[in-house]
Amino acid sequence: xxxxxxxxxxxxxxxxTKPLTHHHHHRHVTPLLSIRCLSYATxxxxxxxxxxxxxxxxxxxxxxxxxxxxxxxxxxxKNPNPxxxxxxxxxxxSALKGKRLDLHNKILTLIRENDLDEAALYTRHSIYSNCKxxxxxxxxxxxxxxxxxxxxxxxxxxxxxTQAGVAANVVTHNLxxxxxxxxxxxxxxxxxxxxxxxxxPFDPSPTTYRILVKGLVDNLKVxxxxxxxxxxxxxxxxxxxxxxxxxxxxxxxNEDGDRALALYEELxxxxxxxxxxxxxxxxxxxxxxxxxxxxxxEIYADxxxxxxxxxxNALAYNSVLQALIKNGKSDEALQLFERMKEEHSPPRKLTVxxxxxxxxxxxxxxxxxxxxxxxxxxxxxxxRSSPDTLSFNNLIQQLCANxxxxxxxxxxxxxxxxxxxxxxxxxxxxxxDTCFExxxxxxxxxxxxxxxxxxxxxxxxxxxKVVDGLIKAGKIDEANGFFSQMIVKLRxxxxxxxxxxxxxxxxxxxxxxxxxxxxxxxxxKVGLNSEMDEFVRDALRKEGREGDLxxxxxxxxxxxxxxxxxxxxKAAEEAxxxxxxxxxxxxxxxxxxxxxxxxxxxxNGNVSPLxxxxxxxTSNxxxxxxxxxxxxxxxxxxxxxGSGGAPxxxxxxxxxxxxxxxxxxxxxxxxNIKGDGMMEETTEASDTDEESSIKADGVVEEIIV
DNA sequence: ATAGGGTTAG
Numbered sequence: 001x002x003x004x005x006x007x008x009x010x011x012x013x014x015x016x017t018k019p020l021t022h023h024h025h026h027r028h029v030t031p032l033l034s035i036r037c038l039s040y041a042t043x044x045x046x047x048x049x050x051x052x053x054x055x056x057x058x059x060x061x062x063x064x065x066x067x068x069x070x071x072x073x074x075x076x077x078k079n080p081n082p083x084x085x086x087x088x089x090x091x092x093x094s095a096l097k098g099k100r101l102d103l104h105n106k107i108l109t110l111i112r113e114n115d116l117d118e119a120a121l122y123t124r125h126s127i128y129s130n131c132k133x134x135x136x137x138x139x140x141x142x143x144x145x146x147x148x149x150x151x152x153x154x155x156x157x158x159x160x161x162t163q164a165g166v167a168a169n170v171v172t173h174n175l176x177x178x179x180x181x182x183x184x185x186x187x188x189x190x191x192x193x194x195x196x197x198x199x200x201p202f203d204p205s206p207t208t209y210r211i212l213v214k215g216l217v218d219n220l221k222v223x224x225x226x227x228x229x230x231x232x233x234x235x236x237x238x239x240x241x242x243x244x245x246x247x248x249x250x251x252x253x254n255e256d257g258d259r260a261l262a263l264y265e266e267l268x269x270x271x272x273x274x275x276x277x278x279x280x281x282x283x284x285x286x287x288x289x290x291x292x293x294x295x296x297x298e299i300y301a302d303x304x305x306x307x308x309x310x311x312x313n314a315l316a317y318n319s320v321l322q323a324l325i326k327n328g329k330s331d332e333a334l335q336l337f338e339r340m341k342e343e344h345s346p347p348r349k350l351t352v353x354x355x356x357x358x359x360x361x362x363x364x365x366x367x368x369x370x371x372x373x374x375x376x377x378x379x380x381x382x383x384r385s386s387p388d389t390l391s392f393n394n395l396i397q398q399l400c401a402n403x404x405x406x407x408x409x410x411x412x413x414x415x416x417x418x419x420x421x422x423x424x425x426x427x428x429x430x431x432x433d434t435c436f437e438x439x440x441x442x443x444x445x446x447x448x449x450x451x452x453x454x455x456x457x458x459x460x461x462x463x464x465k466v467v468d469g470l471i472k473a474g475k476i477d478e479a480n481g482f483f484s485q486m487i488v489k490l491r492x493x494x495x496x497x498x499x500x501x502x503x504x505x506x507x508x509x510x511x512x513x514x515x516x517x518x519x520x521x522x523x524x525k526v527g528l529n530s531e532m533d534e535f536v537r538d539a540l541r542k543e544g545r546e547g548d549l550x551x552x553x554x555x556x557x558x559x560x561x562x563x564x565x566x567x568x569x570k571a572a573e574e575a576x577x578x579x580x581x582x583x584x585x586x587x588x589x590x591x592x593x594x595x596x597x598x599x600x601x602x603x604n605g606n607v608s609p610l611x612x613x614x615x616x617x618t619s620n621x622x623x624x625x626x627x628x629x630x631x632x633x634x635x636x637x638x639x640x641x642g643s644g645g646a647p648x649x650x651x652x653x654x655x656x657x658x659x660x661x662x663x664x665x666x667x668x669x670x671x672n673i674k675g676d677g678m679m680e681e682t683t684e685a686s687d688t689d690e691e692s693s694i695k696a697d698g699v700v701e702e703i704i705v
Numbered sequence: 706a707t708a709g710g711g712t713t714a715g
Contacts, residue, residue, distance in 0.1 A: 093706080093707090096706070096707090101706085104706070104707090105706085108706080108707095134707090135707080136706070136707045137707080138707085139707040139708075140706085140707050141707095142707090142708095143707065143708060146708085169707085170708090171707050171708050172707090172708090173708095174708050174709085175707090175708060178708070178709090205708085206709090207708055207709055208708095210708090210709060210710080211708080211709075214709095214710080241710090242709075242710050243710095245710065245711090246710080249710095249711085276710090278710055278711080281711075282711090313710090314711085315710055315711050315712095316710085316711080317711095318711050318712065319710090319711050319712085321711095321712095322711075322712070353711095354712095355711060355712050355713085356711095356712090358712055358713050359711090359712055359713080361713080362712075362713055365713095390713070390714075391712095391713070393713085393714070393715095394712095394713045394714070395713090397713090397714075397715090398713095425715095426714075426715065429715070430715090
């Protein structure tokens with residue numbers, strides 16, 4: 001139950017993110033790949049690979065002649081001249097034993113405890129220890145990060161383990177493709193898929209196609225998704241009902257009932273009989289779409305009939321339930337819901353889940369039957385389903401929108417008692433909005449306070465809403481309290497300061513006004529413009545306190561002057577010291593150098609005296625010091641894609657160095673992820689755009705190793 | 706032992 005909740009929550013989180021359009025930057029990646037493939041992350045790796053090749057040469061020929069089917073799909077053994085640069089094969093599951101299995105289990109425990117930071121850190125630290133994590137462990141952590149929509153952390157970890165020479169397997173690739181799809185970067189996902197096909201020493205799995213087809217359908221690219229399904233069949237993979245279901249869903253959403261039905265026919269032909277119930281809800285929707293209610297209900301009779309061999313689980317039933325509800329089959333829907341609950345017998349047979357209840361709640365709300373909605377919502381515990389934050393928010397929102405705030409607040413109070421259903425930003429914004437609508441400014445303020453108190457981070461829009469609302473309601477002190485609380489947290493800007501200043505002036509809270517003015521003067525991004533200056537003067541004049549501002553400004557000015565003087569003095573001292581040093585250096589360059597090297601004259605007259613001393617501080621910036629030079633030449637340059645990063649990997653990367661090259665903020669930029677993990681709204685996701693984000697491309701480039 | 710179907714939403 002815990003896991004299913006996690007999954008549910010993650011889909012919630014995933015939908016929270018709103019991707020940005022990125023600038024495509026199409027580059028030729030293929031030639032680089034072969035270079036990248038050469039590199040082993042560590043000398044140990046390279047040595048191990050050499051030993052492996054020797055062993056292979058020694059052992060394989062006789063074995064092959066006896067049992068040639070032993071390693072038929074291994075490109076290295078197929079190749080008469082094993083290319084040391086060939087993509088590395090991922091480790092077999094059998095590598096997961098002993099200490100490495102212990103490590104794996106330890107990290108799985110961290111994931112189960114939802115301590116992903118620790119899990120990721122542990123994985124990284126183990127990389128260069130004597131107990132290297134297997135790709136299975138890396139995948140587990142990456143999968144957990146993906147589930148929580150922590151894309152940049154996931155890509156960063158991936159990059160790290162890849163640079164360390166942990167060879168990716170098909171699951172790794174699927175995870176990356178999944179991440180790209182979730183970020184609406186379907187082009188990048190397809191690019192990655194192409195690289196997988198062309199370069200990886202293994203084939204895509206059925207799941208690869210599920211992920212890609214779902215991603216394309218979600219991003220309204222049904223036609224491309226259909227093409228991919230055909231590629232899947234060409235690869236000799238079995239027609240997958242899940243893949244067909246996504247396609248049918250996409251076509252139904254496009255109101256293309258004909259093609260949806262045709263796809264079902266195709267699937268039926270390939271499988272003889274489709275016993276996976278997942279397709280039938282959408283199939284019914286396709287019939288309904290074409291006005292063929294009778295056919296739709298025949299399908300329903302088939303799947304729900306006595307002795308039907310169609311396998312229905314909760315997901316399949318939910319889809320059918322939805323089809324009935326959305327097409328006016330109310331009695332059947334109610335009956336089906338009852339039946340789903342009856343058939344439910346965990347742990348083996350799961351025919352109802354949180355999703356079923358959500359569908360019912362929405363349906364009742366649609367009909368205005370809010371008490372029924374609340375009742376069915378409360379009853380989900382009977383079937384050992386437990387509501388999550390999203391399902392609470394959904395119901396609370398419908399109640400708020402229908403003048404049922406007391407019931408909404410009752411549900412809000414229940415949220416804290418249910419694990420996994422803590423109120424989130426969305427919950428509080430709903431309640432705050434509704435409170436203001438109902439002129440309950442105090443309560444709105446209280447919710448805002450609770451929101452901050454519980455560690456949630458209101459965004460600027462929420463802050464503005466609350467402060468504006470409080471000011472309008474004349475609650476200046478409360479507004480000012482939140483203002484001071486949020487100055488740093490939200491990096492409030494001049495406009496926010498001015499709103500507060502105006503309100504304080506108008507309320508004639510002069511002490512507060514002066515305090516705020518002093519704050520504004522301290523912040524060089526804010527300051528006091530002439531309009532505000534006048535505003536403040538007016539307010540003070542009314543109470544005869546104009547002098548207070550004059551004094552404040554004078555104090556400030558004196559402070560500034562003193563500061564400037566101190567700075568100037570310091571600069572002068574430094575310049576003097578510098579001059580002395582330079583004089584010393586040139587004296588040495590003129591004559592002193594020889595003494596350093598005995599009698600030998602420097603053969604190269606171009607040697608810069610400065611670089612000889614390695615004094616980077618005094619060196620002219622045009623003359624690269626030895627230090628700078630070696631940095632440019634040897635440091636692994638994971639961030640500079642395509643700029644010769646691969647050979648650098650061959651040097652033993654010290655942990656710190658590699659970590660330096662994996663800059664999470666760069667990865668954030670890569671996926672346009674903001675610091676809080678939220679993504680900006682896309683203006684337009686363009687497909688024809690030939691350019692792809694450099695960074696995203698770089699990752700694609702790098703993974704196929 | 707590592708990925709994986711459907712629904713609600715600013």
